[in-house]
Amino acid sequence: MAKLNLLQAINQALITAMTEDEKVVVFGEDVGHFGGVFRATSHLQEKFGKARCFNTPLTEQGIIGFANGLAAQGSVPVAEIQFGDYIFPAFDQIVNETAKFRYRSGGQFSCGSLTIRTPYGGGIAGGHYHSQSPEAFFSHIPGLKVVVPRDPYQAKGLLLGAIRDDNPVLFMEPKRLYRASVCEVPEDDYSIGLGKAEVIQEGTDITLLAWGAQVEIIQKAAAMALEDGVSCEIIDLRSILPWDAQTVAESVMKTGRLLINHEAPVTSGFGSEIAAHIQEQCFLYLEAPITRVCGLDTPYPLAHEKEYMPDEYKTYEALKRMLNY
Amino acid sequence: MNDRNHLGNVSMTHEVRIIENGLLDIPMLAILDADGTVYPQAKEPEIDQQLAVKMYHTMLYTRMLDERMVAAQRQGRISFYLASTGEEAAVVGSAAALSADDMIMSQYREQGALAFRGYTSAQFMNQMFSNRLDPNKGRQMPIHYGDKALNFMTISSPLGTQIPQAAGYAYGQKLAGNDALTICYFGEGAASEGDFHAGLNMAAVLNCPVIFFCRNNGYAISTPAEEQFAGYGIASRGIGYGVRTIRVDGNDPLAVFSATVKAHELALSASQPVLIEAMTYRLAAHSTSDDPSGYRSKKEEEKWRLKDPIERFKVWLLNKGWLKEEDTEQYLKEVRSDILDALKTAEKVPVNPISDIVEDVYSEVPWHLKAQREALLEHIKRYPDKYPKTSGEVGK
Structure with missing residues (x-):
């Protein structure tokens, strides 16, 4: 291959x-x-x-x-x-x-x-x-x-x-x-059906959810958390519309915590929709508020690009707060 | 790679020269005078009695349909209507020059083209009453017709969106090797939308066999053409985009027919777009939601009534011996009762089942729409008297 x-x-x-x-x-x-x-x-x-x-x-x-x-x-x-x-x-x-x-x-x-x-x-x-x-x-x-x-x-x-x-x-x-x-x-023809999220790492303490380039960010944050003995479940949403709420809800019922990471500004980002839906589905399972680690509500900045980004360090900090909630 | 020279066809001058409107003359093709006689210098198109009478009948039919449906809207039987009075020759004359395989992408005032293709009164009514016999499933306001079998694309309200789409549709026809093209109708107002400029440019650059047919009827709702654009009509823009262009008297069915036959031949044989600007006048209101007396004079309207496309065509047909005066009376009588019967039938046909509300959003109903439908049906069950149209279907 x-x-x-x-x-x-x-x-x-x-x-x-x-x-x-x-x-x-x-x-x-x-x-x-x-x-x-x-x-x-x-x-x-x-x-x-x-x-x-x-x-x-x-x-x-x-x-x-x-x-x-x-x-x-x-x-x-x-x-x-x-x-x-x-x-x-x-x-x-x-x-x-x-x-x-x-x-x-x-x-x-x-x-x-x-x-x-x-x-x-x-x-x-x-x-x-x-x-x-x-x-x-x-x-x-x-x-x-x-x-x-x-x-x-x-x-x-x-x-x-x-x-x-x-x-x-x-x-x-x-x-x-x-x-x-x-x-x-693979050089061979294969296709992946739309509308299905993928659990790319199973875990028990918290669910980390992202898509696109931010998946590697939550993977890095999960590796940092593992040092602390925290077991993260990692989901790549893959499809934003229609999205796979079932896979996410099943995961959150297991871990009790959901952290959503996206690069877009936090206000009215797709994380808001996920948070609203998952709290409806999983209200009694939640151990901490659903938390979003996202871009700032600013136009995308050039000089402060690094500071703007919802990187692994911001994700790790939010994750710790959720576990200590 | 070949060397290119984008100055290749640019000539040179050594004094400052301002290029203005008026340097380019785009005359209007006219064959049939308002009195129904052929201009002495003009040449009648090749047209036989059967086709000419069909055009005439379709124009009459359109006017009858418009009169009846404006009245039906006033009576509160339908919510909205949009008449094409005064523009029947522009629409029917062009539709008559097409082949049945050609796709029609219209704006919303082209009921004449649909009628020419054989859309029945019942089909018109089913759409306007949003009932379950409408192939569009009653999902859009009245007059948003669409019929795949007749190659008539379902109409959408946003103006001008069909223009680049027509370029794409025509490109697909060419790619598939179909011996067919696309005609795209729009008004001079819609030609201000970005989609017009995008569509014409793309069609020209990508050699799409499409006829862009502009009905320049003088008004976009209340905005007169002089407040819509400062250029030399819409035709001059065709030249700017490298699109072959014809300007035609839109109230002259023979001129419109001739222009469209020529455009059809050019577009198909050379695989390229052609723009037709039909100069006409919207004798009707924009729609049943406005009253033209607020933005134009009766006197102006009267001038255009004298240029009525149907009257002049009738005189021509009578003079040719292709029509008798009593034929028109008989046809009108039949059509009026046909339209009225269809209206009375269609308004009694129920709308689509409520479960249909989430169908056709996607090729299959996804999980979230299934859940939303289920919740909706549950809710209707709880409040049957609040949703009388559909509560009968959901049970108790």
């Missing part, structure tokens, strides 16, 4: 999907000959031709509008928004069109074949506009699925799962892991 980084895994998933189904079409700003600003679409135009992998003009609303029509027609578009920070011109197309196409037409038409790929998140010295984690906005849109992989293995399987899923999917790629995260990725 070859070791791949996250970009190579995504590239491999796209090659698999385009080889398998000639209806798969990949496009976005600079994704054609150049292969995308991060090279996720490298060599796709060479392999599959300009009709199936191409540059678009610089218009996010146009890219997603175009993708919606292409999906409704029966093609399988994989549209790239170059940075999650620039997805907002397409917000109307996503909220009012992509997500409502099936419902409003009584199932006659849909954008179910659409996958939108976009890099998100900080840690690359990207400042306000190359660092945001906008998943919570998209968790509030019935009809859309939102998925975030944590490593190359997950990225390939979940992206193939997203492309094959009969619902529009926003696939958010943790860009600071693009080259930093490397693991063994």
Whole structure:
């Protein structure tokens, strides 16, 4: 099995999907000959031709509008928004069109074949506009699925799962892991179904929950806690919408404590939804308040990026407070 | 990689030259005068009696439907309606030039195109009464029609969103090797949305076989065209995006038909977009929610009534001997009763079952929607008199 980084895994998933189904079409700003600003679409135009992998003009609303029509027609578009920070011109197309196409037409038409790929998140010295984690906005849109992989293995399987899923999917790629995260990725075709969280470490004292690049942060915090003799259960949520509340609730009923870590600002972040739901489900099991370790409610800062981030030290401190509650 | 030269087609000048509106003349194609005679210099399109009469009947049908449904809204039988009075030639004349395989992505004032494709009064009514026979399952306000069998995309309210979608749909048709294109309707107001600019640019750059059909009817609700844009209509923008463009008298069914036949041929043969700007006038209110007397004069409306597209087409058909005066009377009589019967039937058909409320959000109902549906049904059971439309279904 070859070791791949996250970009190579995504590239491999796209090659698999385009080889398998000639209806798969990949496009976005600079994704054609150049292969995308991060090279996720490298060599796709060479392999599959300009009709199936191409540059678009610089218009996010146009890219997603175009993708919606292409999906409704029966093609399988994989549209790239170059940075999650620039997805907002397409917000109307996503909220009012992509997500409502099936419902409003009584199932006659849909954008179910659409996958939108976009890099998100900080840690690359990207400042306000190359660092945001906008998943919570998209968790509030019935009809859309939102998925975030944590490593190359997950990225390939979940992206193939997203492309094959009969619902529009926003696939958010943790860009600071693009080259930093490397693991063994089978060359064979495999896909991971959407909507399922994964318990990646079992434990008994506290449940730590994150997604994307923050999974490795809670893993580091768990390693620090282990030194103190604390047993952490670690869950990667993987799908933000619909999310796997059952797996999380089962874990919290066992450990009695839930810590949620996400990079996005804390107020109205997706952690709020998880906290509200889990306290309804697990109220009598809780030994400590559900705690969120998240980004500050500021625009994403450049000079103080490190201080802004909900890192393993902040997570470890919160974890200790919860255990001593 | 080939060297590129983005100055390749740029000429040079040695004095400051300001390029203004007016340097570019975009004349309006006109074939049939308001009095129903063909302009001496104009050429009638190739059209046979059967098609011409079908166009005429569809235009009449649309007007009858509009009159009846505006009245039905006033009577409180439906919540909303949107008439196309005055714009029937623009819509029906263009729809008549398409093939049945072409996808229609409309704005919301294109009931004439749907009627031309054979949508029945019953189908119109089922949608407007949001009943369970509506294939869209009664989920949208009246006039948001959609019918896959007729290649008519379900309408959405946000303006202009269908424009880049039409480019994408057409790209897919081309990729699949279909001998079909997409026509996308919108108004001059919607052409101010970013989606218009995105859609035209993408269609041009990506060579999409799509006809962008703008109904420039002078008003966006109350906002007149002169407060909507300062350029030379919508047509001049087509030129800016590298899209072949035709401006046409939208009240002239023969001119609209001719322009759309040409656009269809160009779009399919060369796989490229074409923009048509149809100059027309919205004689109706924007919708049943506004009263035009607040923003325009009766005198202005009267001027446009004299340019009625249906009247001039009728005169042309009579002169050609393709229609008799009494045919119209007979047709109107039939249509009126057909529409009224359909209305009376559709308003008695119940809405979809309440359990349907969470269907079609996703391809399968996910856990959280199942739970929400269950909780809702439980609640309705407890308060049956508060939810009379659905409490009968949920039992006690």
